[in-house]
Amino acid sequence: MKNEENMKNEENNRNNIININENTMKIDCPVCGGIKTAKSITKTNNIPYFGEMLESTVICDKCGFKHNDEIVLEQKDPIRLELVINSSNLSSRVVKSPSATVSIPELGLKVEPGPKSKSYVSNVEGVLIRFNDAVKRALTLFTDVESQKNGNEILNIIKNILSNKNDEKIFTLVIEDPFGKSQIMDLKTKKRHLSDEELKKLKTGITIIE
Ligand SMILES: [Zn+2]
Numbered sequence: 221m222k223n224e225e226n227m228k229n230e231e232n233n234r235n236n237i238i239n240i241n242e243n244t245m246k247i248d249c250p251v252c253g254g255i256k257t258a259k260s261i262t263k264t265n266n267i268p269y270f271g272e273m274l275e276s277t278v279i280c281d282k283c284g285f286k287h288n289d290e291i292v293l294e295q296k297d298p299i300r301l302e303l304v305i306n307s308s309n310l311s312s313r314v315v316k317s318p319s320a321t322v323s324i325p326e327l328g329l330k331v332e333p334g335p336k337s338k339s340y341v342s343n344v345e346g347v348l349i350r351f352n353d354a355v356k357r358a359l360t361l362f363t364d365v366e367s368q369k370n371g372n373e374i375l376n377i378i379k380n381i382l383s384n385k386n387d388e389k390i391f392t393l394v395i396e397d398p399f400g401k402s403q404i405m406d407l408k409t410k411k412r413h414l415s416d417e418e419l420k421k422l423k424t425g426i427t428i429i430e
Contacts, residue, residue, distance in 0.1 A: 238266040252283035264293070269315040270339055270401050290318045290339060296400030298414035303344070303404050305391045307384040310345040317401035321422055322347065323394045327374050329355070332423045344393060345382060352378045398422055
């Protein structure tokens with residue numbers, strides 16, 4: 221239920237996107253080589269919290285190839301955001317740009333941006349549910365005793381945090397964003413610049429337009 225609600229909220233946020241301009245072009249397919257069988261659609265969107273982003277989609281009618289990219293047009297300084305998760309901030313807004321790495325270091329959980337990374341606007345609870353779903357998916361892939369034990373422990377901890385049963389241990393939500401577009405909207409969020417060293421270690425998963 222919670223999961224669905226969150227997804228719906230995130231979708232609503234996406235519906236606030238203001239499409240500034242759209243351009244469609246017939247191109248040769250980069251995968252099957254079909255002559256002008258692919259459509260290349262580029263849109264400039266003005267997305268709440270993110271500003272202008274370029275969305276590029278390539279779809280081939282012949283082989284079914286589909287590729288979607290979000291490109292940040294406005295950039296800010298690289299930031300690191302950190303929030304200690306507790307029962308009072310589960311509903312705090314979280315804005316994650318497509319270039320951000322999201323982690324909960326104490327649980328060993330990390331989601332790095334890849335070619336399919338999307339931006340989303342959610343809250344702390346929503347981020348935990350995303351991690352929860354990712355761990356569940358991992359448990360169907362890694363069936364050995366050790367992985368099952370670790371995975372189920374993590375699921376239990378997330379469940380406790382979500383139902384306010386965790387008081388002793390500290391868990392932090394960390395967002396590292398090389399383009400500084402992400403936000404955790406909570407007064408207790410610690411915010412600082414990413415060092416050059418930290419920046420080098422981060423994946424961006426995104427095309428940069430200079
Ligand atoms: Zn094709």
